[in-house]
Amino acid sequence: MDEPMLDAKGEPMSKDEAAPAVDGAQELRTLEEEGEIAADYLEELLDIADLDGDIDIDVENGRAAVEILTEDGSLDELVGSDGEVLEALQDLSRLAVQAKTGERSRLMLDVAGFRKRRRSELVDLAGIAIERVQSGAAPEASLEPMNAFERKVVHDAVAAAGLRSDSRGVDPERYVVVQAAAAE
Structure with a gap:
């Protein structure tokens, strides 16, 4: 027999009350997976372009968030004038996620804090x-x-x-x- 889900006070919850937590946990895993796929794609891109950068993955405002960080500010070419290159990289990263998952991604990409x-x-x-x-x-x-x-x-x-x-x-x-x- 399944044990009942408990709320924050330790009280049993109905299946309807427990479902959103399960759905939320699944959504978080899905968004984290999107971030991982995009990070892998971007790491390959950085290697091909011979650029140094660290990749940070997070989930913000219901979407995967990936940032390419650098200590020396050498990623300006990945931002471009007014962020055009950044927008293109974000679109490519979203397509990489979609190719792997079959689902449209709303992933947000930032490079060296430009979007912030x-x-x-x-x-x-x-x-x-x-x-x-x-x-x-x-x-x-x-x-x-x-x-x-x-x-x-x-x-x-x-x-x-x-x-x-x-x-x-x-x-x-x-x-x-x-x-x-x-x-x-």
């Missing part, structure tokens, strides 16, 4: 647009064209400030517009 630094810049930029709209200086504020990662960061910052935002235009000229919250 860019996220901070974007939050500051979004803050300026938010201030313009909140102060009434403008009914809306349009930002420069951005890639999907950058637009997501801005949308999150705008939502946290209680305002609305939407993306307009077509890639690669797609941009975010910040607006006051809709009246209820």
